[in-house]
């Protein structure tokens with residue numbers, strides 16, 4: 001089967017899921033064509049079954065805004081035609097499902113067509129897709145998809161609540177390749193903390209929904225009771241909030257390490273004791289699952305699909321969104337009890353194994369086959 005994957009190339013969760021899915025399919029012999037504005041961050045382009053097609057936007061002085069979506073739909077049309085793709089898979093409704101629909105219309109003019117699968121990832125439904133500038137186009141392009149999937153039950157519920165969806169939404173959860181998390185970390189704990197200190201970690205794109213100021217406040221509360229360090233991985237607009245917090249709390253400056261974007265994320269996750277995720281919204285929380293695969297329990301909010309991944313009292317603890325005190329107390333409780341910490345590390349890994357690639361990939365393959373059969 002020849003599959004076209006349309007995704008964001010950057011560090012966002014949807015692009016990571018799309019890339020990992022495409023690479024796993026390529027390893028199983030599928031021919032996978034990535035169509036994106038840049039080479040996806042984790043894509044192994046040396047795999048002979050993987051092709052990359054960069055969307056080029058022509059700049060012209062007349063344009064105040066460059067028409068990316070037109071360039072994208074033209075590229076989708078060209079790749080389907082040239083490589084005779086069997087199926088398109090859009091990750092994130094905006095602009096991918098919309099551009100794929102336009103490409104399909106162009107193909108239909110020539111008596112051709114290709115089925116479209118759209119996977120909803122979260123902010124395309126709960127945040128960006130809600131804006132009046134996009135809402136109707138998002139609803140339209142979701143309904144024009146031949147198959148719709150959602151990464152969690154919670155996101156499916158939100159989609160049905162916010163949009164008039166005329167088709168069944170299948171839940172195929174995000175996944176993790178646990179084989180990437182085998183072996184001990186080549187990073188050394190002592191690079192980040194003293195022997196008697198615990199390590200807290202947060203990984204995100206530092207956007208407002210991640211509530212990074214709460215990560216800082218939780219760390220401050222925990223640090224007052226438990227000797228500890230905080231590692232923050234990622235870049236984004238709220239980096240400024242972190243700097244501001246440190247300016248206001250100079251005693252914490254030497255205790256917080258800002259690592260920016262890190263490629264071998266799991267090596268740092270492996271030496272961490274607890275992952276903080278106080279998000280306001282999270283359709284799934286792939287970052288939490290990655291932490292669990294590295295045997296790191298999670299203290300999180302109960303936003304969106306997080307409770308489907310982080311299980312209260314087993315793999316970590318959850319509190320209401322914004323309840324910094326509860327999240328701080330849970331973290332202190334966990335880090336002050338070595339027996340509890342060891343149990344939760346083990347439980348976190350067991351939970352990550354349930355979401356292993358080997359369990360989820362067959363669901364995608366089955367869905368592709370059914371989409372083709374019903375087309």
Ligand code: GMT
Nearest residue numbers: 012013014121122281282283284285286
């Ligand atoms: O979290 C983000 O801002 C990035 C966003 C994305 O689309 O890249 O992440 C969403 O998709 C991920 C992969 O399916 C999910 O694990 C994240 O929970 C989801 N983020 C939100 O819903 C805020």
